[in-house]
Amino acid sequence: MLVVNIKKQLGETLLNINAELPLSGVTAVFGRSGAGKTSLVNILGGLSTPDSGEIKLGDKVLYQQGKVNLPPEKRHIGYVFQESRLFPHYKVRGNLNYGNRHQDPTQFANIVKLLGIEHLLDRYPITLSGGEKQRVAIGRALLTSPDLLLMDEPLASLDLPRKRELIAYLQTLARNLKLPIVYVSHSLDEILQLANHMLVLNQGELIAAGPLAQVWNSEQMRPWMPPQELSALIHTRVANQHPQYAMTQLMLDDGNHLWVNTPQWQQQPNQDAIMVRIQANHVALALTPPQQSSIRNCLRGIIKQLSPSADGDQIQVKIALGKDELWANITPWACDDLELCAGKTVYAQIKGVSMSQNDMAQSN
Amino acid sequence: MVLTDYEVTALLLSLKVASVAVIASLPFGIFCAWVLARLEFRGKSIVDSIIHLPLVLPPVVVGYLLLVSMGKKGLIGHYLYAWFGISFSFSWRGAALAAAVVSFPLMVRAIRQSIEAVDIRLEQAARTLGSGKWRVFFTITLPLMSPGIVSGMIIAFARSLGEFGSTITFVSNIPGQTQTIPLAMFSFIETPGAEYQAMRLCVISVVIALMSLMASQWLTKKAQQRTASVC
Structure with a gap:
């Protein structure tokens, strides 16, 4: 020490x-x-x-x-x-x-x-x-x-x-x-x-x-972290490599998974712990798993907390994914429409392209 | 142009006096320059003024003060003679001492500027690499201030070669002992009909001065190339 x-x-x-x-x-x-x-x-x-x-x-x-x-x-x-x-x-x-x-x-x-x-x-x-x-x-x-x-x-x-x-x-x-x-x-x-x-x-x-x-x-x-830069760090492990595309599947602790563009530092699968930063502005929320969407990632979680941003333009939603947490920025209108409240189960959609090399780091 | 024995004697004496003056005063010069550049203490402006005093005092006053203090019967010279048998009176050593005192402020000024130009952050970096203060001084500070040391030495050397007033006051004008080129020239000017000899010494002086200036430029350029750039 x-x-x-x-x-x-x-x-x-x-x-x-x-x-x-x-x-x-x-x-x-x-x-x-x-x-x-x-x-x-x-x-x-x-x-x-x-x-x-x-x-x-x-x-x-x-x-x-x-x-x-x-x-x-x-x-x-x-x-x-x-x-x-x-x-x-x-x-x-x-x-x-x-x-x-x-x-x-x-x-x-x-x-x-x-x-x-x-x-x-x-x-x-x-x-x-x-x-x-x-x-x-x-x-x-x-x-x-x-x-x-x-x-x-x-x-x-x-x-x-x-x-x-x-x-x-x-x-x-x-x-x-x-x-x-x-x-x-x-x-x-x-x-x-x-x-x-x-x-x-x-x-x-x-x-x-x-x-x-x-x-x-x-x-x-x-x-x-100003509202537009609010982000969360999520612990994951490398699970799979896509057979056709340069995409890597990362597994979260709670069984959710995340597809990202394969990191440049090609690592052996399975064991590598990777930390992923997810920007709150890149997360969309749905009450049911969406069908036929271009968005590859859909993580099931439970709303922990809703708080309006300082200027009141958006609602910052904290979602629990097992031990990890995720932030989502949504408009008050969307929040009212979906009747979001703490304890409700939601599906967080994250575009695969929104996570770049800069958002991933090895955490071991 | 072949030099006469008389001229050779005066020339060699001049070079000896100036070299000894510069080399003997260099460590003190570096020390004083470092103290003035890097330390803050009470009475610093007094120390600074005393170091610069020979620059503004009439040389004859410097010579008189040397005579009073460092002569065989002077305040300090008396003990030097009694304890160590060292005497400055009427010898080339006295001429060298006079030259050193008069050129000292010029040397300190040049070196001080170069110390102030050394980046303290480099010294800090050297400390974090495991070097104590002395090793940092000798491996970083001293090499980086070398252009200033070179130019300080050359300017002090040139000033020493030209020293006249305090030398003639302190150690008189004795051929082979204290008669440097300026003093020899003074003797010829005083002597009726010796214009030619005076002119020859004048040419010798100009040649030496030009050579030392060119040497200074060359050395400074070399030193700057070595220490160029702030990284």
Whole structure:
């Protein structure tokens, strides 16, 4: 466990965090700019000192008010910054080896291969693209064999194609390395693709923490999702591959199933847990299973709650699918017409094409 | 043009005095520049002013102050002579000291600017990669400020070569000991009928100055190429 219990005055906001982060997988730190995300990771990395409190990484005390304050070089925490911060006077190889004390050639080769930077080793940082720089920066941090890796919006300075490219490397990384990662981001898309756990910060306060789907679907997240972006995360497992079409069938815990376009990362069927994001605007409700419809997916569920949106233009319907939940946005007219109320059984229709690659992530 | 023994002596002495002045003051120059660029403390503006004082004082005042403090019977020089047998009076060491003091502010200014241009975020990154403060200084800060160190050294070297007023006040004008090119030229100008010799020294001065300026440009360009770009 990474135990963080700190206070620090940042201008007018008080950063006040009391959390326990798991030492496995990727923990996302989410919040608007100014919420204190970067300040939090700077404190974890030892680049700034809290006013009071305690930080413990496993058994190791990193900070204890008035007693311990390990300098960054003694914390064994890797840090990937938003701007790659490569050293301009070292070649890529020199940058990678800067913190690599053990000079283990196998580890060096593995990480260079994992990040696909073999061909860059003899070049200077100025000649690299933004995505390449970030990959080198990640490699440089990994080669210090850290106990924890901090990443502060590593994709923020990249354009969309570079983001996609790097996110694929990050996914491989998170899966292959047994290294806990704290990942700061203000992008829910990135978090969905990468994170297992999530912390939500607002004006220096921690307002939610826990496994990704739990936080994502919680009431605390609603303010970050405007009505048209309201979405739910659903746990599924890969069940079948369509014999003719590039479609994959995903099985929900309650026996409902979902057809989606086959993810690019072709995985072996049956065992893979996949998290799917379903936008509330993409869900239509019916009282009977529709016949002869182009919509492939029809999930049977029970209405849990009806709530009008803030502007009153739509009704947000929460539907229970076993343990999972789904949101549907419908008009008040449709709601009255179907006489929807809590406890009623409905059929949620979801267009297969509405779920893209960005809406699916492996959750194991 | 073949140089006379007299000219060669003055030229070599000038080069020796200027080189020693620059090399001996460099560590202090880097230290003072770093303190001024990176630390905030009370009385910083006083320290800054004292470092810059030789730039604005008349050289003869600097020479007089050196004579009073560092001469064989001076406040500090007295002890240096008694304890270590070091004497600056009437020797090339005194000329080097005078040159170092007068060129020091120019060196500090150039180096300070280059330290301020070094991105602290790179130093932070180096810390997170397991380097202590000293290793960060020698592997990141120092290499990245090298263009400023080079230009600071060259400008201090050129200033040292041209030093006249404080040198003649502090260590007098002794051929082979303290008579650098400007002092030798001064002697010829004072001597009736030695216009030709004065002109020859004038040409030598211009050539050395041009060479050091060109060397400075070349070195700065090389250093900038190495450290180019902010990543």
